[in-house]
Amino acid sequence: MSLNLGILLALACAIATQLGFLYKHKGANEAPLVDVKHPFRTAKQLWSCKWFAIGMGIAAGAWLLHVAAMTIAPLSVVQAVLSTGVVILAVLADRIFGFKVGMKQWIGVAMTALGLVLLVITLPGGSHGSHSAYSLAGMIAFEGGLLVIGAILIGGKRLGVPHHHHGIMLGAAAGILFGVGNIAIKALTGAGGLEGIITSPWLAVAVMSSVIAFYTSARGMQEGEAVPVIAATSTAANVANILGGIIVFGDPMPQDTVGIAVQAFAFVLVIAAALLTPPPVRAAAANGAPA
Template identity: 25%
Template sequence: MGLVAALVAAVCFGVATVLQALGARASDARGSEAHGAASGGVGGTVRAMVNLPFAAGLGLDGLGFLAQLVALRSLPLYVVQAALAGALAVTAVTGALLLGMRLGRAEWLGVAGVCCGLAVLGATAGAEGHRQPGGGFHWALLAAAAALGVAGGAAWRLRGPVRAALLGLLCGFGFGLVGLAVRVLPAVELPQVAPLLRDPALYALVGGGAVAFLFLTEAVRGGSVTTATAGMVLGETGVPAVLGVLLLGDGTRHGMVPLAVAGFAVAVAGALALARFGEVGGVEPSR
């Protein structure tokens, strides 16, 4: 069920990206007809958000996040993070079908790499680790969220590809921080939520997710989509995978470590090959 949830999350996030791009394009087209120019600014954003495809995309984002939470509670962190990076394959294929995006041979190989890598990870993954690193780690996660905010503020002032790469990498660290926080949060039942509200990891989760979305939005808006998304993929997969193994006790089935490492590498490499689909609205359609 954990693997199914991870794949559901990837599909939701990947399709949501395309639906949001579709909704934004439809909103811009209506704005152009009404005002003689493409709509923009706050008004354009509001119109896009009340557009049916865009709203459906937001709904899928919410569903994907819930599926991600289920997956993180039952799978090793490296499997879930690789699956979420694989959402780029879903975006690429869905974008080709609905938006007429061009996929070259390298990108189709990237889609195949993501699928094969995730299949290997699913076959070799063990159960999630049950090691708890202690309360100090929860505070360390909150400190890391604050440090990401400070580092992002410094990267924000840069220019060019370096800025996009750093903001994308910090965004990936933020998403990885969300995964780590979910893994260490205590299990609670309503209405007894006081232990959850007292846990600094909860606020690390909120802070990490907030800075991740902010940094990714700014990185793709003011820089190279491919560079920013590549940084995000590396940040959200590499470090969380290592920490999951070392601190949380994640592992593979007996004797399958080399195969799992190979599957992880292939899945991430495939996602990197699809990095230009990190903001599908900016990808040139086929003619």
């Protein structure tokens, strides 16, 4: 029962996350360009935009749903469900924000649905519970590796990456940093009460990575198109967290060969739908008119 509730919470989180991202993108492009040299002024300018504030409010609700899901379900399962977000993004963009979604996007929806069904069927009985125990050395190595990758992506412009790719790289960097924070929060769910959470070094990691991800994400939205940047953010976060759940927290897999193969296929289907589903384009642009 708790596992099914965790999956439902994660699905609600996926919907809210993508909706929040779309509103934040709309607001970020009405604000002055993000300047990390003036973080407080930048934050005030972003929050002063109505659409950005609405997006952040929705994102806050999505974060609460995410934390709730992580407290009762394994991280890799929660993130597999959240991987549907890129496909949900296509649906929301089509129905609400004026993007045209083609056949390939709807094929992605079907792949995601099948993957989720297979995932739920193959979950072993031991999957119940939060699975928040971890190896300290493994946690440090994994989080450190993600931070290095995130820093490289943020510095892409200095590495000679073409300017038109920088928004997507910043989006991916933000996703990885969100992943760092989520993995740290997952560790905090097993910290043993309020005192354990306050004294844990992972609280500082969660806060620091979330703050940096906030500015990185906003700048990426200002430098790139909405759907590709948001898709890069969601996909990077989901891949980081699924790997973290399996590698760091030892989320269980089925005991028999067939179950392992089917569950692995389910994960591949869900992630492949997120990675391979092309972003929708503005309906006006698809019809040959300016977006």
